[in-house]
Amino acid sequence: MMSRICCMNKLAYTVAITAAVFATAYGAQSQETFDVGVSTILTPPGSVIQGIQVRQALELVADWQNEQGGVIGKKIKLVIADDQGTTEGGRTVAERLITRDKVSVITGQASSNVVLSSLEVAKKYGIPVVNVNGWASGIRTAGIPQVFSPGPYTTRVITATVDTLLALGSKKVIGAFDNTDAGFSLEKEMSKQLKERAPQIQYRSIILDRAAKDYLPVVLQMQAEKPDVIVSELIAPAGYILMNQLYDQGVAPTKDTIFFEMGGMTDNPDFWKNIRGAGKGALAFGHYHPKFDLPAIGVEFRKRFVERYKAEPGRLSFQAADALFVIIDAAKRANSTEPAALTEALANTDYVGTRGKITFDKTPGPTFNQWVEVPYAIYQITAVDQKLDDTTLLKQSDGPLEVKAIVAP
Amino acid sequence: MLSSMLVSGLITGTFYALMALGLTMIFGVLRIVNFAHGEFYMIGGFAYVLLYHNLGVPIAVALPAAVLAGGTLGWIVEKLLIRPIYAEFGGRQQGRDEYAIIVTFALSILLIAAMTKIVGPWSLQGPRLIDGPPLLLAGVRVSPHQIAALGIALAFLFGTLYLLNYSLWGRQIRAVAQNRSAAAVMGVDVGKVSTIVFATAGGLAALAGALLSNMISPSPDVGAFPAIKSYVIIVLGGLGSPLGALIGGLLLGVIESLGAIYISFSYRDTYGLALLVLVLLLRPNGLFGETRREV
Amino acid sequence: MSALIAVENLTKRFGSLVAVDGVSFTIGDGELVGFLGPNGSGKTTVLNMMSGLLRPDAGRIALDGTDVGGMAADSIARAGMIRMFQLTRVYTEMTVIENLLTAGFALGLGKREATERADEVLDDLKLLAYREAFASDLSGGQQKLLEFACCFMKAPKIALLDEPFAAIHPTMRQVLADYVRRTNAAGQAYILVSHDMPIVIDLCPRVVCLAAGSVLADGPTDQVLREPAVIEAYLGPNH
């Protein structure tokens, strides 16, 4: 079994290396490019669907910018590499993008463990990293000046979740997390915040193996405990299986038990291809909702996305787009694509992205170099096959939760 | 709670056994481990789901078609890739095991890549065999679909075991499994037996993939999980023992289910391995493995 | 007229050891030929090559005029050259009748045919009482008889028997010898490898004697056994 995995990795590397060689040979023709390294998930075990969303958005933004003449006279060139969503993948891809492909900046990472494993590499070479979807607190508390996070982060996600639980008046809550860096980080923060902010809530958390394909034992156990709310952070495909089994056993969503999807997978392109009745009535957390008041650039991004990919962008599309926009803005202000200049410019970001004005906090701790006010939405899905557009928006960022708008399934 | 866990474990275990049975038959007859076994499962799942969703084929046709797809794939793979292993005089040539490992690994990677190319990395849930309100079985809600899937799985499991024991071809298979060269010298067509076994194993794995596609949506990489389980099971049950695959599968299902609740869920996959180590310490050839092997 | 079996210049090496070194002989229809030779002289290796379990390094093996050297073991068996091992190889996890049916089916018999034939052979070999017993419950000698029975589910063109009389009870030995004698009288050809001199003398009109991988003598039994070279090979130079 070990050798199976190791062989697959080797193959993936070989493919990635070949692809990178091609890319380098091709790119060598034009001297003046702004090389942006993209480390994301193109093959399992990571969530490939996340990697695809990130890649689509980045390619769109790069092409869009190049149409307008690129950045300070250089065309943006994305050097895309597969990190498989694994720790080793993240480290080697970062190392390779920097030393061989000589990129000026890295972005695209879709999972916490990948960002975490690239931290030291970024620091060693002084190359900035703009983190798309690494939620774990450790990414910020490490205090690495080159790493910037315009996406979701643990304390904000958990604050939003606990706010929601309080607004719902929940008494008994079960939290399900996967055994990844993001899962552990969220689990810890959730226990901490509930203890401090809502000691009256009876709470228990469980860590689930993200590779498992059957959660029935846990589902039956949850059933016996009769919680008001089940919060799940599991991402696809594990999250799909858990949701379906909770639904099949009549555990959640029901009129007695709310299912709160915190992992941000309800706007995945294949969500309704895997979830039927289990989706109806679920509360969902995301970093984008079509009812958001988007700045002009966000409206334009959405329009171009729908034109190009014939599908609505999801929250990951916006996160990835913002990461690249922030990089472009920094290069313009620095009038340079040198890593050191980029890092300095990134730190002073004050830029209106697709969903609002992005700045990076300088306070050391869980919000270091983080876009603190990153917007989020809590919404309810009220029908099978429902478009994101038609879901009920319950809460927009720090606004109040529209508890009355919630309907029992 | 205990009885629910047993029910849940036995259901899971039945599907494990379906996968492991084919794998152990292949090992029995060819003395190789098929590292592409999970991909037969994946092909079965996708055949069923895509025929239904994309071509509108009714379920009653899509399910047999999935089994046929797995069987045909097994048949082709045996003829094209596995034949060279034993084509030479009882298959004693050097590098035989290495060849088998490399070829089946490569096949596994190829099939995953091909499927990703064809359908993309998405997962796609399969349709239910039948709809209807769930039944309560020892506190577990079991949908009519699951009961039907379980029934079909059991029918194929016991059907295969019955045929192995009592049919003429079944005896030929057992003869080759017990002693390949003796069977050959007695005129048993070892090539044909191997093809039949590979096709059967492919069909059984594909059936498991199709039956489970409603619970576990097929994606190109979905085969890794059932394959890893079946490797554990066939060693647990005794390499090459069909009965061992059945008992081993059920046992693994139950142990995982109980361990998940009474110990911890985050280590779910390790209970099978712990059990395996324990069994191997007491019975080095697995539960139903032969104590002596012909050289 | 071509012989039933024509072996020419058969050679097999195991590393530096030449186990079989240019062996040639022919066997006619209905002949019963004894194979003699001290331990390690290459008798089993010759049989292994004839039955398709080993590929010859050189030489030719023809069965009824067709070259079978290089053919797969099961094809050779179905072509009518069947083989019995020195160390018994029955399917211990099957019953006696299942063993026979497996062999019968392999040789192309239908279920009814095979069952009838199995009962006939079991009766001939005095094993009918054990029809439903597991092969693992039989004695070593009975297992040998069973393996022998399997070879005759469909009369072969020639049966190659490797030490069928070794380590079996005298009454069973008699049953087996009688069967060989009777079927040979009816035209069944055999190669009989055996160290059991009295039986060879009794059964085989002709013997081939191997020593160190080569044919030392080939001819009528009484003549071969009188040759000094054969006596020396068997009993040592000081005799």
Ligand SMILES: Nc1ncnc2c1ncn2[C@@H]1O[C@H](COP(=O)(O)OP(=O)(O)OP(=O)(O)O)[C@@H](O)[C@H]1O
């Ligand atoms: N697979 C093998 N690898 C290496 N050497 C072998 C192999 N098979 C047989 N030999 C050697 O070849 C020689 C001939 O062996 P063979 O078994 O043919 O003799 P035999 O005449 O049948 O002897 P016996 O009377 O003991 O059965 C012996 O020296 C034996 O050790």
Ligand SMILES: [Mg+2]
């Ligand atoms: Mg011998």
